[in-house]
Amino acid sequence: MTGPTDEEIRNVIMPLMLSGAKMLDKHCPKCGSPLFEKNGKVFCPVCEYRAKKRMERAKGVEERLLEKLNELAGSLPSDVEVLEKHLSAMEKIIDLIRKYRELEGEK
Ligand SMILES: [Zn+2]
Structure with missing residues (x-):
């Protein structure tokens, strides 16, 4: 797995930041994207996005x-x-x- 692409930064990370999710200073061990926290749940938006696309x-x-x-x-x-x-x-x-x-x- 490689780090987030420009497309992923534009379509996944940016909208998430705008939506009020909190960007943590930790990174995803799988793809290197910054981890986010929303409603008390820590997640990697890029890995979620990739899983969805794959599906x-x-x-x-x-x-x-x-x-x-x-x-x-x-x-x-x-x-x-x-x-x-x-x-x-x-x-x-x-x-x-x-x-x-x-x-x-x-x-
Ligand atoms: Zn990830």
């Missing part, structure tokens, strides 16, 4: 995979050999979706 990305991927899966399921070929390839592709997609869900479940 959104995973969601987008999952949606596209599901779409493709539906498409494949809706057009099963009658030729057995082609069908086999088709099904193995579907299997891979299902596998990928499962992995993505596991990834999301980690948080």
Whole structure:
């Protein structure tokens, strides 16, 4: 993990400072961003932001995979050999979706 980027400073840290959250003189051990305190809770806004972004990305991927899966399921070929390839592709997609869900479940 690297320190906060310009984009993160602009979109995460600055609005937080303006919102009245207290910036502490401690830094996040993971990303080096200053830690903040709000409603008695200390947190790293950059790590939270990154986790959220990661989740959104995973969601987008999952949606596209599901779409493709539906498409494949809706057009099963009658030729057995082609069908086999088709099904193995579907299997891979299902596998990928499962992995993505596991990834999301980690948080
Ligand atoms: Zn952090």
